[in-house]
Amino acid sequence: MGGVSDREPKARRRPALAEAIAILRGLYGKPEPPAVTDPFQQILWENVAYLTSDAKRAEAFAMLEQNVGLEPKRILAAPLSTLQQIGRKAILPSGTAAKLYQIAEIALEEFGGTLRPILKLPLKNAKNALRKFPSIGEPAAEKILLFARAHPVLGLDSNGLRPLLRLGFGREERNYAASYHSAQEAVAPELPRDFDSLIEAAQLLRRHGQELCKRSHPRCEACPLRGRCAYAQAAGTEPTRSRPTGSRRRREIVRSRRPAPHPK
Ligand code: SF4
Numbered sequence: 001m002g003g004v005s006d007r008e009p010k011a012r013r014r015p016a017l018a019e020a021i022a023i024l025r026g027l028y029g030k031p032e033p034p035a036v037t038d039p040f041q042q043i044l045w046e047n048v049a050y051l052t053s054d055a056k057r058a059e060a061f062a063m064l065e066q067n068v069g070l071e072p073k074r075i076l077a078a079p080l081s082t083l084q085q086i087g088r089k090a091i092l093p094s095g096t097a098a099k100l101y102q103i104a105e106i107a108l109e110e111f112g113g114t115l116r117p118i119l120k121l122p123l124k125n126a127k128n129a130l131r132k133f134p135s136i137g138e139p140a141a142e143k144i145l146l147f148a149r150a151h152p153v154l155g156l157d158s159n160g161l162r163p164l165l166r167l168g169f170g171r172e173e174r175n176y177a178a179s180y181h182s183a184q185e186a187v188a189p190e191l192p193r194d195f196d197s198l199i200e201a202a203q204l205l206r207r208h209g210q211e212l213c214k215r216s217h218p219r220c221e222a223c224p225l226r227g228r229c230a231y232a233q234a235a236g237t238e239p240t241r242s243r244p245t246g247s248r249r250r251r252e253i254v255r256s257r258r259p260a261p262h263p264k
Helices: 019-029 039-048 055-068 074-079 082-087 093-111 116-120 123-130 140-146 157-165 176-190 195-211 230-237 246-257
Strands: none
Touching: 019 176, 019 195, 039 093, 039 116, 039 140, 055 082, 055 116, 074 093, 093 176, 116 123, 123 140, 140 176, 140 195, 157 176, 157 195, 157 230
16 A cells, blocks of 8 residues: 555645545546445355455356356355356455355354355454455444444545545554554544444445555545645655756766675
8 A cells, every 4th residue: 555654644634534525426427336235245245256356256256156146055066166266256366165165164153154144243243254255354243234224434445545644534554453443533523423424435445546546656636635635745745856967967877887795
């Protein structure tokens, strides 16, 4: 995630969360409601095609639904070759089948085949229960609880977290979990309480992280949040070293071609 910790906002304050979301809604339109909301199915969605595009993930999920089914017992009974075939949609397909079996096993052995009761648990317990499944950390657990409309939290993946940090909500820390908590703490006083608004905010932030606020090369020049963004303001004020020309450039070329001094 591009560094922002050393790039503090200069003159203008960050936008309010509601203002930023309204600007993103104007840019991308109102998102469709999430396609998958059941907690067990969301866990399958996260794992069925790890590290791939949304389109490929949707294809893999549809294959699983059509060829196997989305119930734990059906997945456990599915031939390995069928799950391996589905896993080929992922960039890292090798572990997909094993993870799908593992998810089905945990759901059956620890939760009696249904995860719906988890939704009624207090937030901390619900997150801990969901984190028993592969690839589900705290952010994914919060997203599952949000999309299932169980707890009003702003569950964000890395694409959604990045714009929030760059806008100035929290700061990037040494590890992902600390950055996530920093952003969540900063945004908490401004969070809407209703599920529709929270889900929309999570979806728009994620889309912004995928389309303009990319990890390596954010396209700030095309972003309507630029004038209120800490990262863009800091980037715009960074001194850029001018490319040397003429005799200075020739001196640098000569210096670069000299053999390095022999080590002592
Ligand atoms: S201005 Fe740049 S860094 Fe800021 S939110 Fe937009 S794309 Fe991201």
